[in-house]
Amino acid sequence: MITITDYDFKGKKAIIRVDFNVPLDKLTLNVLDDKRIRAALPTIKYILGNGGAVILMSHFGRPKNGYEQQYSLKNILACISELVGLPVQFASDCISDEAISQSKSLQPGEVLLLENVRFYKEETAGSIEFAQKLSSLGDCFVNDAFGAAHRAHASTTQIASFFPTDKMMGFLMKAEIENAQKVLTDGKKPFTAIIGGAKVSDKILIVENLLSIADHIIIGGGMAYTFIKALGGNIGNSICEVERIPICLAIIEKATLNGVQIHLPIDSVIADEFSPTAKVNMCLSNDIPDGWMGLDIGEKSSREFENVLSKSKTILWNGPMGVFEMESFCEGTKSMASAVASATKNGSFSLIGGGDSAAAVLKFGFEDEVSYISTGGGALLEYFEGKELPGITALAS
Numbered sequence: 001m002i003t004i005t006d007y008d009f010k011g012k013k014a015i016i017r018v019d020f021n022v023p024l025d026k027l028t029l030n031v032l033d034d035k036r037i038r039a040a041l042p043t044i045k046y047i048l049g050n051g052g053a054v055i056l057m058s059h060f061g062r063p064k065n066g067y068e069q070q071y072s073l074k075n076i077l078a079c080i081s082e083l084v085g086l087p088v089q090f091a092s093d094c095i096s097d098e099a100i101s102q103s104k105s106l107q108p109g110e111v112l113l114l115e116n117v118r119f120y121k122e123e124t125a126g127s128i129e130f131a132q133k134l135s136s137l138g139d140c141f142v143n144d145a146f147g148a149a150h151r152a153h154a155s156t157t158q159i160a161s162f163f164p165t166d167k168m169m170g171f172l173m174k175a176e177i178e179n180a181q182k183v184l185t186d187g188k189k190p191f192t193a194i195i196g197g198a199k200v201s202d203k204i205l206i207v208e209n210l211l212s213i214a215d216h217i218i219i220g221g222g223m224a225y226t227f228i229k230a231l232g233g234n235i236g237n238s239i240c241e242v243e244r245i246p247i248c249l250a251i252i253e254k255a256t257l258n259g260v261q262i263h264l265p266i267d268s269v270i271a272d273e274f275s276p277t278a279k280v281n282m283c284l285s286n287d288i289p290d291g292w293m294g295l296d297i298g299e300k301s302s303r304e305f306e307n308v309l310s311k312s313k314t315i316l317w318n319g320p321m322g323v324f325e326m327e328s329f330c331e332g333t334k335s336m337a338s339a340v341a342s343a344t345k346n347g348s349f350s351l352i353g354g355g356d357s358a359a360a361v362l363k364f365g366f367e368d369e370v371s372y373i374s375t376g377g378g379a380l381l382e383y384f385e386g387k388e389l390p391g392i393t394a395l396a397s
Contacts, residue, residue: 009052015138019147020058043170053106095133103137131158144170147376149391160394179372187314196221196319200244205385220321233286237293267298296322297332306339318353341369
C-alpha cells in the first residue's frame with residue numbers, strides 16, 4: 001500500500017472519502033461539533049499544498065428515500081469552507097452531469113464537496129456500478145473516513161478497486177490505526193479497559209477479545225446490571241438482558257482463568273424512573289429496591305475505579321458509566337474522564353473510543369488532557385473485536 005506522503009498529487013484530482021457526519025442544531029442547522037471536519041484537515045491541506053485538487057465525499061445521517069434537506073451536506077458547506085480556509089464548491093449531486101462537469105473543471109488548490117452519497121441506495125448496498133461512477137470524478141482515492149471503515153459501502157470499499165495503484169489512507173485513518181495498535185499490541189502494563197453503555201450484547205465481543213490482553217476491565221453503565229444479576233444481585237428495575245446472563249458468567253470465569261480483574265460498580269445512583277426529574281437515591285448495586293433503577297455508578301465505585309486507573313499505564317475507554325446526558329446521573333462518567341486525564345498527565349497512554357465516550361470527554365472539558373480521541377465509535381469497536389474493516393482491507397488489496 002502506498003502512503004499519502006509518497007504520492008505525487010501535482011495536477012491530480014484526489015477523491016477523499018471523509019466522515020463529515022457531524023451533529024447539527026435541529027432548528028438552525030448549525031454544526032454543533034466540528035471535530036470530524038477538523039480531523040480531516042491535515043489530509044486536505046497536504047494534498048492542496050502539494051499541487052492537487054480535492055473532491056470531498058461523505059455520508060450524512062440516514063436518509064431513507066433519496067434527497068432530504070435535513071441530510072444535505074450543503075448544511076455544513078460554510079463550516080467546511082471556514083475550516084479549510086477557502087471557498088469550497090458544492091455539487092448538488094454526487095454522480096450527476098453537474099458533478100462530473102465540476103470535477104473536470106476543478107483546478108489545483110480548489111475543493112469540491114459532493115452531495116450526500118447516501119441519497120443513493122446503491123451506496124449502502126455496495127454497488128460496483130455506483131462506485132465506478134464516483135471513481136470517474138478523480139485521479140486517485142484517499143480514504144480518511146475511519147468512522148465508516150467498518151462499512152462495506154460503495155464509497156468506502158468498492159471504489160478502491162477502480163484505483164489499483166492510486167489508493168491510500170489519509171493522515172486521520174493512519175493515526176486511528178496507529179493509536180489503536182498502541183493499545184492492542186504495544187500497550188504498557190497494567191492495561192485497563194473501561195467498558196460502558198446500555199447493553200451487554202453491544203459489547204460482548206470487545207470484552208471477550210480484551211480478556212486476552214487487559215489486566216483490568218471496568219464495567220459500568222446499564223450493561224453492568226446484567227453482570228450483577230448474574231452474580232445473584234437484586235437490581236430492581238435496572239436494565240437487564242436476562243438471556244445474556246450465561247455469557248456474563250462465562251466472561252467472569254474466563255477472566256479469573258486469565259488473571260484479569262473484572263471491576264463492577266459497588267454502589268449506584270438510582271432513580272424511580274428514567275427521567276431528569278426523577279427521585280434520586282444511592283444504594284449498593286446488588287441491592288436495588290423494586291421500582292428503582294441504576295442510572296449511574298456511585299461514589300464508592302468511582303473511587304475504586306479511579307484507584308485502578310491511577311496505577312494503569314495503558315487505558316482504553318469505550319462507553320459511559322451512566323446516563324451522563326442527565327445532570328443527576330453524570331458524576332460517574334465525569335469522574336472517569338477526570339481519572340483518565342490524571343493518569344494521562346502522569347504518563348499513561350489513553351485512547352478514548354469515540355461515540356459517547358468522546359462526547360463525555362468533550363462535555364466535561366478533558367478533550368486536551370487525554371492521549372487520543374477516536375473519531376470512529378463503531379469502527380473502533382469492531383477493530384478491537386478483532387474484525388476486519390472492509391474500508392482498510394480495500395486499500396491493501
